[in-house]
Amino acid sequence: MVCQVSSVVGLFCALRSYQLVINKSRSGNPWFYFAAPHTFFGLAGRAWPWLAAMATLLLLAGLWLGFMVAPTDFQQGEGYRIIFVHVPASWMSMVIYMAMAFWSVLGLTFNTRLSGMMTRALAPTGALFAFLSLWTGALWGKPMWGAWWVWDARLTSELILFFLYLGYIALTSAIDDTRRGDRAGALVAIVGAINVPIIYFSVKWWNTLHQGASVSLTKSPTMASVMLWGMLLMAMAFWLYTVALVLYRVRTLILQRERHAAWVQDLPELQP
Amino acid sequence: MIWNSWTDFWAMGGYGVYVWGSMGVTFGLLLVEVVQAVRAQRQVLAQLRAERALMDLPSEDML
Numbered sequence: 001m002v003c004q005v006s007s008v009v010g011l012f013c014a015l016r017s018y019q020l021v022i023n024k025s026r027s028g029n030p031w032f033y034f035a036a037p038h039t040f041f042g043l044a045g046r047a048w049p050w051l052a053a054m055a056t057l058l059l060l061a062g063l064w065l066g067f068m069v070a071p072t073d074f075q076q077g078e079g080y081r082i083i084f085v086h087v088p089a090s091w092m093s094m095v096i097y098m099a100m101a102f103w104s105v106l107g108l109t110f111n112t113r114l115s116g117m118m119t120r121a122l123a124p125t126g127a128l129f130a131f132l133s134l135w136t137g138a139l140w141g142k143p144m145w146g147a148w149w150v151w152d153a154r155l156t157s158e159l160i161l162f163f164l165y166l167g168y169i170a171l172t173s174a175i176d177d178t179r180r181g182d183r184a185g186a187l188v189a190i191v192g193a194i195n196v197p198i199i200y201f202s203v204k205w206w207n208t209l210h211q212g213a214s215v216s217l218t219k220s221p222t223m224a225s226v227m228l229w230g231m232l233l234m235a236m237a238f239w240l241y242t243v244a245l246v247l248y249r250v251r252t253l254i255l256q257r258e259r260h261a262a263w264v265q266d267l268p269e270l271q272p
Numbered sequence: 273m274i275w276n277s278w279t280d281f282w283a284m285g286g287y288g289v290y291v292w293g294s295m296g297v298t299f300g301l302l303l304v305e306v307v308q309a310v311r312a313q314r315q316v317l318a319q320l321r322a323e324r325a326l327m328d329l330p331s332e333d334m335l
Contacts (some may be wrong), residue, residue, distance in 0.1 A: 033326075082291055
């Protein structure tokens, strides 16, 4: 294929095929055109390698800033460097849950098959980031607060988020009928979404050991700019990592569910 | 360069266990997740290929 010749040509081909898709779907709504598993499979397959490459570059840049450029903190010494994974992991754990709720609303409203697959593809990564948020938080809490764990509002609501992810995964995999499993899971994802604003505002609403937000939309950040940039680069890297991995994983789910469709049987990967 | 030596870097001012415990587990688990996703897709593709081979086989009763 011409697409594999060079990266520049590759990008051009991706744009070109996007154009073709738009032209083809001019009669219908392009969003619904992409909601078809067949078209989304192709789109996801072209997108994930680029996203994964960008995630790797941002990760390296973020780690370099975080460990080689950012200075020692005047209060916490070198211990503060945990922030470079703790905050991005915590953000992603909340963002992914909201994304699952979003796809679930779409799935229940329009009865699109892709929605359930996207929600399922997101859940394991969300659970992982929720776990990492708790793990890195414990390793940060021990030297700074003197405790691995305290039952305060921020920590407890994040623990509930972790259990919500596990509950979603357990529930959907316990139901043999995949479409029924999707719908049951969608309800958990939507109802559980109430926990996300509770986590976010917990440091404001209750007295807690956990510090307030270091970055917010309304105030200027309370961090030195090199530290802040290191953290933001890591957050972008985790974000792109998530999108790339979820697109990769949803392709596996599409293959599994659409195995009897003619287009799957015609895939070059399946030819003898 | 903000570190005087590699020993300095790994010690993290006495917080080495906590900092490297966080980084190690984070990137270790992300790597495990990627490997698992790749394995799962290969498994599904292998299964679909096997099913296809069965379908393409000429049935003996037909001969």
